[in-house]
Amino acid sequence: MPSDPSKFLVELPSELIPILDQLGFGQTSNERVIISIAIGLYTGHVVSLARAAEIAGKTLHQFIDILRQRNISWIHYDEAEFADDAGFVKEFMSDSGHEHHEGSSV
Template identity: 40%
Template sequence: MAWEPSKFQVSLPDDFLPLLNQRNTNVSLDEQVKVTLAVGLFLEKKVTLARAAELAGKSLSDFIDYLSDRGIAWMEYTEEDRRLDDQTISKLLAEEGEKDA
C-alpha cells in the first residue's frame, strides 16, 4: 500500500483520544503522533537518533531531552563498552600510581 508523502489518515479507537488529550494540551495531535512515531522507530532501531530527531521535527538536543524526560535510554552502553572503560580506568590509575611512587 502506497501512502501519500505528506499526509494520510489513520483510524484509532475512541479510547485513544482522552489519553492523547491528557499528554500535552499545548501540542497538536499531529505533532504528538509525529514525535511518538519517531521515538518508536528509534527504539526499534529503524532510524538513528539524529534521523528520529529530524522526523520528530526537533533538534538533536531537544529530542535527547524529550527521551530523557521520559526515562528512555538514548544511547547504548554495552558490556564491551564497560569492559573497555574498565581497562582504560585501570590503566590510568596504574599510570597515576607510578607517578606517585
C-alpha cells in the same frame, strides 16, 4: 487541488487520544503522533537518534529531552559505533595536536 502523497488520514481509537495527550509533548494530536512514531522507530532500532529527531521535527537536543522525560535511554552503543567514535576521537586528537601521551593529565 492535488493532495500531498506524503500525507494521509489515520483513524485512531478514541481511547488512544487521552494517552497521547498525557505524553506532554507536541502542541497538536498530529505532532504527538509523529513524535510517538519517531520514538518507536528509534527505540526499535529502525532509525538513528538524529533521524528520529528529524522525523519528529525536533532538534537533536529537543528530542533527547523528550526521551529523558519519558525515561527512555538515548545512548545505544554497540561495538561498531564505539569503534567508529574511537576512530573519530583518535583522528581528531591527532589532527588538533592534542594527542594523549602516557603520563600526561589531559
